[in-house]
Amino acid sequence: MTLPSLKTMRDAIISSVAAKMLKDSSIYFLTADLGAPSLDQLRHDFPDRFMNVGIAEQNLINVGTGLALEGCRVFVLGIAPFVSMRCFEQIRNNLALLSQLRPVNITMLSVGAGFSYEVSGPTHHALEDLALMRTLPNLELFSPSDWVMAGAFVPYSLSQPTPKYCRLDGKPLPRIYPDSHAFDFHKGFEVLQTGDRVGLISTGSLTHGVLELCQNTPGWRDRVGLIDLFMFQPMDETALQNQLLNYSHIITIEEGFTGKGGLDGLVNRLVVQSRQKITVDAFGVPARYLFEAGSRAYLRQACGFGPDDIRRTVEQYLR
Amino acid sequence: MSVKFDQCEAERMAAEWRYIITDMICRAGSGHIGGALSIVEILHTLYYRIMNTDPENPAWAGRDRLVLSKGHAAPVLYVALAYKGFFPAAWLGTLNADGTKLPSHADARSVPGIDATTGSLGQGLSVACGMAKAAKINGAANSVFCIIGDGESNEGQNWEAAMFAAHNKLDNLVAITDYNKFQIDGSTDEVLSLEPLTDKWRAFGWEVFEMNGHDWADIYTTLSKAKAVKGKPAMVIAHTIKAKGCPVVENTAGSHNIRIPDRASYDRYLGSLAVQDVKLPY
Numbered sequence: 001m002t003l004p005s006l007k008t009m010r011d012a013i014i015s016s017v018a019a020k021m022l023k024d025s026s027i028y029f030l031t032a033d034l035g036a037p038s039l040d041q042l043r044h045d046f047p048d049r050f051m052n053v054g055i056a057e058q059n060l061i062n063v064g065t066g067l068a069l070e071g072c073r074v075f076v077l078g079i080a081p082f083v084s085m086r087c088f089e090q091i092r093n094n095l096a097l098l099s100q101l102r103p104v105n106i107t108m109l110s111v112g113a114g115f116s117y118e119v120s121g122p123t124h125h126a127l128e129d130l131a132l133m134r135t136l137p138n139l140e141l142f143s144p145s146d147w148v149m150a151g152a153f154v155p156y157s158l159s160q161p162t163p164k165y166c167r168l169d170g171k172p173l174p175r176i177y178p179d180s181h182a183f184d185f186h187k188g189f190e191v192l193q194t195g196d197r198v199g200l201i202s203t204g205s206l207t208h209g210v211l212e213l214c215q216n217t218p219g220w221r222d223r224v225g226l227i228d229l230f231m232f233q234p235m236d237e238t239a240l241q242n243q244l245l246n247y248s249h250i251i252t253i254e255e256g257f258t259g260k261g262g263l264d265g266l267v268n269r270l271v272v273q274s275r276q277k278i279t280v281d282a283f284g285v286p287a288r289y290l291f292e293a294g295s296r297a298y299l300r301q302a303c304g305f306g307p308d309d310i311r312r313t314v315e316q317y318l319r
Numbered sequence: 320m321s322v323k324f325d326q327c328e329a330e331r332m333a334a335e336w337r338y339i340i341t342d343m344i345c346r347a348g349s350g351h352i353g354g355a356l357s358i359v360e361i362l363h364t365l366y367y368r369i370m371n372t373d374p375e376n377p378a379w380a381g382r383d384r385l386v387l388s389k390g391h392a393a394p395v396l397y398v399a400l401a402y403k404g405f406f407p408a409a410w411l412g413t414l415n416a417d418g419t420k421l422p423s424h425a426d427a428r429s430v431p432g433i434d435a436t437t438g439s440l441g442q443g444l445s446v447a448c449g450m451a452k453a454a455k456i457n458g459a460a461n462s463v464f465c466i467i468g469d470g471e472s473n474e475g476q477n478w479e480a481a482m483f484a485a486h487n488k489l490d491n492l493v494a495i496t497d498y499n500k501f502q503i504d505g506s507t508d509e510v511l512s513l514e515p516l517t518d519k520w521r522a523f524g525w526e527v528f529e530m531n532g533h534d535w536a537d538i539y540t541t542l543s544k545a546k547a548v549k550g551k552p553a554m555v556i557a558h559t560i561k562a563k564g565c566p567v568v569e570n571t572a573g574s575h576n577i578r579i580p581d582r583a584s585y586d587r588y589l590g591s592l593a594v595q596d597v598k599l600p601y
Contacts, residue, residue, distance in 0.1 A: 048456055051487075059445045059479035066449015069435070070457070090476075093439050094446065101428045101436070 006172040010077070010111050012147035013168070014038040016154035017075055021046050027158070028067055032060045032078040034111070039077075061087045064106050065094040073105040073158055080112035080126035080167065088132060095163035096136040103161035107154075109168060113143070113204050114255025114285075116170030118296045122289040126167075130203075130254065131261035133165045134232055140164040141232035142185075145207035146176040149183055149230060156185045169205040171296075176207065176228070188235025191243060195225035198317045199247030200310075203229045203263050206253050213307055217314075224314055232266060241270045244278065249317040251281045253305060258284035281313055324368060326535050332402070333359050334594035337564040339411060340394045342599060345579045345588050347415040350423060351391040353561040353574030354468060357499040357532065358392060361557055362399045364538045365464060369546065374404035377431040383461050384450050386435045388443020389468035389497060390424040391576075397421050397430065401600070405432035412601025441474025443467065444494060448480050451492040451552075462546055465494045470502025473511050478523070484552040485524030492552040493545045494525075497532065499561035501572040520554040532557030566591045 014029075015038065021027045022045075029042055033055045043050045053060045057078050064074045076083075084091075091108070098104050110129065117124035133141045140162055144150040150168060157164055176192070177183075183190075192207070193214045202210045207228045214226045227243055229235075244250055250271065254263040264282035271278050283305035292302055300306050336359050344350030366372065370383040387396050394414060401408040406420070413419040420429040424438030434450070437443050447465035454461055467477060484492055498516065500507050507513050520527045526548045530541035538557075545553035562574035567588050579585050 051452070053483055054479070054486075056476075056479035056483070058442075058476045059448070059483055062442050062445030062476070062480075063449040063452065063483060066446040066451070067453045068449075069446070070450055070453035072453055089439060090442060093436070093442065098427070098436055 006174055007147040008170070008172050009144055009147045009150035009168040010036065010109065011038045012151035013109060013154055013166070014042060016151040018042055018045060020154060020158060021049060024073075025049070026071060026073050028072045028074045030060055030064055030074060030076045032057045032076075032082070034077055034079070057082045057087050058090050061090040061108075062094055065098065065104065068104045068106050069102065075107045075109055077109040077111065079124070080110040080116070080129055081124060083108055083110040084126060084129035084132055084165070091139070091163070091165075092136060096139045099138045099163050104163050105158070105161050107157045107164045107166060109166050111168045112170040113167045114169075115296050115299045118299055119293050121293065122291060125290065127256045127285050128260065129165075129167060130232065130256045130263065131265065134261055134265070138162060140234065141167070142230060143167040143203045143232060144230050145202075145204055145228050146173060148175050148177045148179060148181060152181070152183050153185065167204065171205065173205055173208060176211065183230075185231055186234070186236065187239055188231030189227050189229045189240055189243070191225065192228050193224065193226040195220070195223045195247070197223045197247065198249045198251065198314050199225045199227065199244060200251050200253060200314070201227040201229055201244075201263070201267060202253040204255060206255055209307055210253055210310065213311060217311060219318065220314070223318060229263065237270060241274055244270055245274060245276060247278065249279045249281070251283060251310065251313060253283045253310065255300070256284055257287055258282040259287065283310060324539070329363060329367070329535055333363055334564070334592075335597050336363070336395065336398045336402070338589070338592050338594055338597040339398055339599065341565055341588055341592060343394050343411055343414040344577065345585045346412070347423070348580075349576060349578045350394060350414070351576050352565060353501065353568065353571075354389055354392040354497060354499065355395040356562045356564055357559040358466060358497050358557070359395055359563070360533050360535060360538055361466070361495060361497070361559075362395055364535065364542060366399045366403050368539055369542050370464065371461070372403065372432070374432065377405055381459070381461055384434045384447070384463045386437065386443040386447040386450070386463070386465040387425045387433075388437055388447070388465055389440065389471050390437030390443070392466075392497075393421070393423060393425040396425055396433065400430065400432040403432070406430065408600035410601075412599070440468065440471040441476040444477050444480035445483070447492060447494070448484050448487070448489060451484070451489040452487055454491055455487070455489065462491050462493060465492070467494060467496055468502070469496055469498045469500065469507050469513060470510070472496065472513055472516075481520065481523040481525065488550055489552045490549050493542065493555065494552065495555045495557050497559055498556050499559045501561045501575065503572065503575045505572050517556055520556075525552050525554045527554045527556065529556045529558065532559035533563060564593065
């Protein structure tokens with residue numbers, strides 16, 4: 001299923017938004033001073049509806065709110081740790097809270113999931129945003145694994161009068177899904193491989209590596225399943241829980257802190273609620289910041305969730 | 320907006336509002352009286368002489384917007400809206416009570432006529448910028464007014480909004496600073512000096528006015544001029560007196576949030592007001 005062609009999720013979304021902006025004058029795009037050729041094109045094509053608010057993320061969220069309250073449908077673009085953490089209260093008050101009263105159609109494009117900005121150090125890593133955004137009611141939380149899915153989210157997002165947080169990877173990635181794939185954003189996950197013993201569940205860019213492991217490791221076919229979770233809320237929890245019940249061992253894999261309420265928090269709750277004897281192992285970043293510099297693969301391995309770490313744990317359960 | 324103005328009537332109404340605001344807060348047992356009483360004349364002028372609104376249709380698209388960024392001054396906004404007919408004046412007696420529609424901070428959920436839920440300081444001006452920008456792009460003729468506190472001006476986000484508004488030439492945006500010179504912990508000079516405040520806003524690219532926030536003629540003339548500014552946003556620095564008209568705490572930092580523990584305190588506050596023959600609408 002994996003096809004070549006590298007692209008960033010950001011560019012896939014911008015391309016999809018630009019196509020929509022051509023036909024719909026209610027769509028606005030705000031950025032907090034990020035540079036990219038795709039943004040230059042947007043600025044050129046829509047000088048009235050593209051705005052760079054400057055390096056001012058809090059203003060980004062609230063100006064977007066003002067526009068949305070006037071009926072505009074707004075995309076706001078910023079760097080993940082700054083959008084999610086510098087602006088947490090702005091998001092809470094103006095998006096999560098206000099959208100309970102009125103339609104607030106804002107899509108936050110939060111670029112730089114996990115270790116995307118690997119060499120920029122811990123200030124630029126986004127390891128907390130999944131857990132933070134999960135605490136907010138009324139907020140949709142999207143964590144795509146490839147750019148096809150990211151682009152497909154745009155029409156869905158425009159149709160939902162709610163705020164959304166999109167946790168986008170910062171690196172160009174290959175595609176997992178074909179163009180024609182019909183994503184079910186209400187269900188929120190895709191089963192990429194089925195198995196009867198060990199279930200892997202991952203989100204974001206990690207799904208690429210895990211899928212490769214599943215497809216290429218001898219003896220895993222029909223025994224190891226893989227779920228690509230892309231909507232954290234809202235999503236069909238019952239359907240996901242039913243999938244988890246196919247396995248006696250579940251392994252969660254996320255590029256974020258474990259034990260803090262991210263992917264592992266969601267899966268653990270569903271497993272506990274099922275009252276079934278299922279083990280859950282959580283792979284991700286242990287509770288410490290990484291000052292080590294290096295490639296993304298290096299950082300993942302330093303945290304104990306490189307491919308070999310995952311393979312060893314799965315093999316142990318397959319014995 | 321052209322209306323016949325009767326200053327005697329306005330003064331009578333302002334005194335009545337002060338009595339009702341004080342009564343509301345005292346009945347509730349506590350509240351932000353200082354910053355509510357300091358903008359009585361400003362809100363009266365906005366709603367009766369400057370802003371286009373329609374109480375019968377609070378969500379009318381062509382209305383002028385008001386973002387009360389200093390959301391803790393909500394009691395005066397509630398009184399203004401009730402007097403204008405946005406909702407029954409009987410609601411005013413329920414401030415902070417169980418099941419009330421009127422919480423202590425401005426709430427867009429259940430109060431007709433309120434354009435933004437506020438209370439977290441420093442955020443309203445950015446929202447007002449978004450509203451003003453939308454109006455500009457849509458070719459709408461409405462203005463957006465935003466009232467910020469002087470203490471609130473400590474918040475950095477105001478200055479992000481200040482740059483945005485000037486950069487985008489939001490001449491349909493009029494901000495008003497309630498410069499009553501006090502915040503919770505003391506005078507604004509002692510806590511974190513704002514001066515030179517007019518120079519700051521001017522340096523950020525705004526047209527800046529100063530006015531006496533209790534002088535009817537000055538308020539009307541200045542707000543009219545501010546509304547007419549072209550090519551840039553307008554900031555009106557309103558020199559006001561915190562808790563104006565309530566002698567027990569007038570012009571003190573302590574008026575920011577008063578506590579009314581007993582009937583004697585209630586009587587002391589209400590008894591100190593200049594006008595006593597007010598018939599409460601609740």
